[in-house]
Amino acid sequence: xxxxxxxxxxxxxxxxxxxxxxSRALKNSPEISLQTRETVQKLAKxxxxxxxxxAVALKTRKSNSIGVVVPQIVxxxxxxxxxxxxxxxxxxxxxxxxxxxxxxxxxxxxxVNAFLSLRMDGVILSMSRSTDTYEHIQKIKDVGVPLVLxxxxxxxxxxxxxxxxxxxxxxxAVNHLIESGAKKxxxxxxxEFMLFGKNRMRGYKKAIADxxxxxxxxxxxxxxxxxxxxxxxSLDLLSSGNKPDAIFAINDDLAIGxxxxxxxxxxxxxxxxxxxxxxxxxxxxxxxxxxSTMDQNPKQVGQEAARLLFASIENKSEPHKPKTVVVQSDLxxxxxxxxxxxx
Numbered sequence: 120x121x122x123x124x125x126x127x128x129x130x131x132x133x134x135x136x137x138x139x140x141x142s143r144a145l146k147n148s149p150e151i152s153l154q155t156r157e158t159v160q161k162l163a164k165x166x167x168x169x170x171x172x173x174a175v176a177l178k179t180r181k182s183n184s185i186g187v188v189v190p191q192i193v194x195x196x197x198x199x200x201x202x203x204x205x206x207x208x209x210x211x212x213x214x215x216x217x218x219x220x221x222x223x224x225x226x227x228x229x230x231v232n233a234f235l236s237l238r239m240d241g242v243i244l245s246m247s248r249s250t251d252t253y254e255h256i257q258k259i260k261d262v263g264v265p266l267v268l269x270x271x272x273x274x275x276x277x278x279x280x281x282x283x284x285x286x287x288x289x290x291x292a293v294n295h296l297i298e299s300g301a302k303k304x305x306x307x308x309x310x311e312f313m314l315f316g317k318n319r320m321r322g323y324k325k326a327i328a329d330x331x332x333x334x335x336x337x338x339x340x341x342x343x344x345x346x347x348x349x350x351x352x353s354l355d356l357l358s359s360g361n362k363p364d365a366i367f368a369i370n371d372d373l374a375i376g377x378x379x380x381x382x383x384x385x386x387x388x389x390x391x392x393x394x395x396x397x398x399x400x401x402x403x404x405x406x407x408x409x410x411s412t413m414d415q416n417p418k419q420v421g422q423e424a425a426r427l428l429f430a431s432i433e434n435k436s437e438p439h440k441p442k443t444v445v446v447q448s449d450l451x452x453x454x455x456x457x458x459x460x461x462x
Contacts, residue, residue, distance in 0.1 A: 125166045133162060145170075184214045185428060186234030188227060188244040190271070192219040195401045196417045197245070200269065203421025204243060211429050213240070220247040222344075228255035241265040241428045246272070248310065248344050265431035269424045270415075272314055279431065281424040281444045285315050288413045288448035289322025292395045293367050295411070295450055297330045299457075301365035301393055305338040305356060307349060307373045319369045319397065337361055342373060349376025350383075357384055357392070364392060365456070371396035371403040374410050378455065393456040397448075408454030415448045 131141045136155070144151045144159035145168075151159075187204055189197040201217055208215045216239070220227035227247045232255070234242055242259050245268065250256075253276055259266045260278055269281040296304050306323045309316045320339070327334050338361070342352045349372065356363070357380055368374035374396030378388060386392050388408055396403055399414035423444045 125163075125168045127168075130159060130162055130166065130168060133166075134158065182238045182240055183212060184216060184237070184239050185241045185243065185425075185432075186230075186237070186239040187215060187217045188220060188230045188234070188242065189217065190220050190222050190245055190247045192217065196270075196398050196415065199417035200245075200421035200424070203418040203423075204425045205421075206418075207422050207425035207429065213429075220250075222248045224250045224252070224255075231255050231259060235259065235262060235264065239264065241267070241432050243267045243269065243424050243428055245270045248313070265428055267424045267428045267431075269420055270315065274314060277441050279427045279441045279443070281420050281427065281446060283315070283413075283415045283420075283448050284445050285318035285448075286322035286325070288397070288415075288450075289319040289367065289369070290326045291322075291448075291450050292397070292411075292413055293323050293326035294330075295452065296365040296367065296393055296395060296456060297326065297332070299365075299389075299393060301363075302332070303335070303338065303361075303363045304332075304365040304367060305340055305363040307340050307342060307353065307366055307368040307377055309342060309344045309369060309373070311341070316369050323367055335361070338363055342376070344370065344372060346372050346376040346379065349373040350379045351376075353377040353380035354383065357381060357386060366392065366394050368394065368396045371398045371400040371410060371412055374412070374455070375402060375406060378406065378408070378410070389454065389456050395456050399451055403453075406455075411453045411456035412451055413448040414451050416446055420446050 127138050127141045131138045140151060141159050144156045145163060147156060185208060187201060191197055205215050218230040220230060224247055227250060242264060244256065253273060256276060267279045267281065268276065272280045272282060293304060306320060308320055340352050340356055342348045353376055366377045368377055374394050377394050381388055381392050388394060394410065396410050396412040399412045403410035403412045423446060427442060427444065
């Protein structure tokens, strides 16, 4: 049988005093005598009284809680982002509630509505792969709740954002392949509406142009963001008459799919095909061969997102101009592209 939750009314009834007296005694108000405060607090502890956070939020209009929506809780990238958010939230005395969209726009919208109904003081969000309209995200801003987007964002939303310098990071990744001797570099990318994908493609194109290498549109390969889809697309590419000697994938799952296809076709990595991914996931570190990738410094991303959010929460009464913080990515060279050490 479920035990009934103890309320302030229960404590007031037990001590034969008013509810308002109990409430003020629990807050240690000097208006209440020390003896009464100690009596109330002692009974509250004995009965395991816990304040109702929703009731407190409704009364004070402040929950001391923030909501974080991520595409995947199991992702090491997002886990590190949340860790960074929690570090800053602890400094402000806030709790962090995390939910996952599981890469579904509908689940993302449901999470947003749940956080708004729970009176969260702010929301930090990274969009799902399927998010192609933004009404549910705009709603957060429209109801006056501070919002910060990170990693996966959109130009259509005028809110504060924390992003990687995707174009420059992609440029570094592709330039690494060029300096290692690659002559024909393919880009394995995702759906066109994702802003980070567009920016990484821009960096790829700039690196190709700056090297004097001819741009070949047929080497731009679009895939769903799954290992299986990337493998299928890579099998087609690597079996064609226009086979590349290097692939830059805009995330690590796509890079894993490309490597899986190369293995199936008996192509040696990195001697015959060099591969670089993006995100520095755990899988990229422990794959055979280990995958060269761009480390987005996710903990710093989380810290910057939290700082922006709390700046907005602390100055909620004042007009807040959206800010964008850019976190630099670092190239990590591993076996999948370490051609210099193979020569």
